[in-house]
Amino acid sequence: MVTQATKGYIEIDQERCKGCSFCIEYCPKKAIFLTDKLNLKGYFVATYKEGNGCTGCAICAIVCPEVAIEVYRGGTA
Numbered sequence: 001m002v003t004q005a006t007k008g009y010i011e012i013d014q015e016r017c018k019g020c021s022f023c024i025e026y027c028p029k030k031a032i033f034l035t036d037k038l039n040l041k042g043y044f045v046a047t048y049k050e051g052n053g054c055t056g057c058a059i060c061a062i063v064c065p066e067v068a069i070e071v072y073r074g075g076t077a
């Protein structure tokens with residue numbers, strides 16, 4: 001099976017996330033989704049989905065008002 005090459009990936013600190021969906025709106029690869037999981041503050045949290053071709057562009061991290069996203073480049077996760 002051939003999968004799209006991944007140039008980056010992200011990690012979301014779910015306890016910082018407030019579920020605002022900015023990262024979801026701005027990700028050009030649509031690689032982030034809102035879950036139905038609540039964090040300790042009672043917010044639905046965003047999660048990264050592997051295999052959607054994250055480029056490591058860091059737009060998600062830039063728009064996140066809670067600084068909840070770390071971007072890694074050159075990975076395959």
Ligand code: SF4
Nearest residue numbers: 027054055057058060
């Ligand atoms: S780094 Fe870019 S492509 Fe990857 S999840 Fe964030 S906005 Fe999407």
Ligand code: SF4
Nearest residue numbers: 017018020021023064
């Ligand atoms: S932009 Fe930040 S706070 Fe908003 S949903 Fe994404 S990770 Fe959560």
